[in-house]
Amino acid sequence: AGREEAAWRADLAGVAAAARDPELIEAALAMTDGKLDEAATRLEARLAREPHDPPATRLLGETRWRQGEMTPALALVEQAVEQAPGFDMAREFLIRLLMQTNRLPEALAHADVLVRSPVRIPGHLLIRASVLVRLGEQEEARGLYEQLLADQPGQPQVWQNLGHVLKTLGRQAEAITAYREAVTRQPTLGEAWWSLANLKTVKLGEADIAAMNQALATLAGAADERTEDIFHLHFSLGKAHEDAGNHAAAFRHYSEGNRLRRTQLRYDADDFAAEISATVAGFSAPFLASLGEGGCPARDPIFVVGLPRSGSTLVEQILASHSQIEGTMELPDMMMIGSRLQTRVNEGEFADYAALLASLSADDRRRLGEEYLDRTRVHRKTDRPLFIDKMPNNWQHVGLIRAILPGATIIDARRHPMGCCFSGWKQHFARGQAFSYDLADAGRYYRDYVRLMAHFDAVMPGRVHRVIYEQMVADTENQVRRLLAHVGVDFEAACLAFWKTDRAVRTASSEQVRQPIFTDGVDHWKNFAQWLGPLEAALGDVVESYPDVPGSLRSGTN
CATH class of the missing domain: 1.25.40 (Serine Threonine Protein Phosphatase 5, Tetratricopeptide repeat)
Structure with missing residues (x-):
């Protein structure tokens, strides 16, 4: 242990000396000023002369990251940590990159090393707690936050983080106290x-x-x-x-x-509509027919898709109350696989998305399906055979799911377009819903969603099971029985008492699913109807074509 600490301190001393190096200072200033090519050129020249230079290697890694080159960035920062295991700043940045690429077990391993640093910094415990939260280990993260606050109670950000964990765990009164502590202090x-x-x-x-x-x-x-x-x-x-x-x-x-x-935020509704059109063209009926049963045949995943605020958390909680189904969280892995494939089109490797899809062999699709299962395995905490991925944006990847995981179940959670879009507009999301901050953008996004899902209904009928939120709250037992039948599991009464299921829920609807179904919020948007003209105009006939629901919900803004 003494030798390890001595080596660690030697690494830190070397890094501290590098912080005064004029050449590195100039490169760092170029990077922070946005002169990324200049910074990279300076650092590459230095590393050509001095290959074993952890600070320069880490700095080049950050430069590559800022240039949007994640793979070389990761390789460089990993190299810096290997060269100087006591280089805490490099390890902190490596954890950040690993979390961005959803390599969470590796991030936790590095966080475990970081908290053993001889330089005791509370921020290291915060980093470890953030990784634990992403892994779904809420109780352990809670313990770290409470430990930090016991030592230094005057930390509003830590009180806030504790509140987030307590809310996820369903401890609402304690979450309120934590948030109150945060705003009292700041x-x-x-x-x-x-x-x-x-x-x-x-x-x-x-x-x-x-x-x-x-x-x-x-x-x-x-x-x-x-x-x-x-x-x-x-x-x-x-x-x-x-x-x-x-x-x-x-x-x-x-x-x-x-x-x-x-x-x-950068969001262009026209560009997004073009992406959906490309997906429709790529997943044509002939292409889907050509797939056969290729891909990974596992039945494990249940994808609950749709728009945010559509009732998807309710569907998830009902399913997770079944003895054969495990609830996880909104998993980014399918979207990351889809984004990686789209990048190959964007970089000119394929003429369009359809050409890329046609190039995938049965083995390619099987490997992609297995990759998804491997990436998500870390979130499975029980031996239940089925698990839920509740990333709503996966509606954009229904065709990809069919291609690489043909045995997976897909549930489309849908809510009245006016209520769904307005609820999303007045909800601030931590990330990932750039369309939701403009009423017209939200309406167009909903239309594109309906358009793509209608396409899949036509070209692979019966593969997507739709849950209409208003029908679920009006006729719960029959809707739950239909839902479970589609998944292929027997009915269990626990699914009707879903609010009794004790599990972490990390979405904006976490509180609603801890109580019986209520209908108060179903048409709440009507209180704001006089200001929602841009939304209604963008939705167009999607409002009138919405499925039959209780009469008070059927009309538009009348």
Whole structure:
């Protein structure tokens, strides 16, 4: 242990010396100024002279990452850590890259090394906790956050993180306390206010509204640096005014929060529509017929797809209450496989997506299916034979799922277009839903979703089972029986008492699925109907063609 610590400290001393190296300083400044090619050229020249240079290697890795070259970035940062195992800064960055590529077990292994560093930094425990959260080990992460707060209770960000874990575990009263601790210590911490407002059991009162307005006034002079706090506060004020029945004020704050968030995102509805058209063309009826039974035949995965706020968490919780089905979380792995394939088209290797698909042999498709199962295995904590992947955006990859995992089950959770899109618009998502911050974008996205799912209904009828949210809440037992029959498992009464199932739920609907089905929020969008013209116009006839549901939900904004 003594030799290991001595070597570790030697590595750290070498890194500290490199921080004063003029050549590395110039390269680092070029990188932070966005002159990435210049930074890379400087660093490559240095490494050609001095191949064993961990700080230069790590810096080149970060430069490659900023250039969007993840594979070489990972290789370089891994090399820097191998050259200097005590180079904590490199290991921290490596963990970040591993998490971005969903290589979570490796990230945890490096986090375990990091917390043994002779330089004791609380941030190392925070890094380990973040990896544990991603792995679904919520209780262990909770212990780390509580340990940090016992030592230093005045940390608003850690209180916020603890609140997130407690909410996921269903410990709502304790989550509220944690979020309150966070905003008491830092009243301008917008995400903590939003996390508090987003708890369905919380109604923010007049004192909270005054505190958030004061926080906005405090941040007014630092709008550029604190945009994230500001838009979180606007979403929070929207929810507070909505709860108070002041819908005009609520809509104003929701609108401002969405406007600010939209400025941070790249999303083009025309480009997305073109992608969906390419998917329709690629997964033609003749192509699907040519697949046969090739691919990985495993029946394990149950994909619950659809738009956010469509009732997919309810479907997941019902299924996860069955003795043969394990609930996991929203897994990014199918989207990562799909993105990797699309990159080959974007880089010119194939003329279009259809050409890429045609190039995949049966063995290629089998390997891709096995890759998905290998990547997701870390999230399976029980011996139940089936598991749920509730990444809603996987609706874009229904054809890919059919091609590489022909035995998988696909469930499409669908909700009334006005209610679904409006609910998504007033919900701030941590990541991945760039379409949701503009009402017209949201309406067009819903239309593209309906268009693609209708295509798959036509070319592979019966393969996708649709759950209509309003029908589920109105006729629960019959809908649950149909759902389980499609999955191929026997009916179990526990699926009707889904709120009694004790499991971590990491979505915005985590609280609703811990109580019996209720109908209060089904047509809540009608309180805001007078302002939703852009959404209704973008949806067009999709509203009127929505499946038959209880009469009060059938019409548009009338």
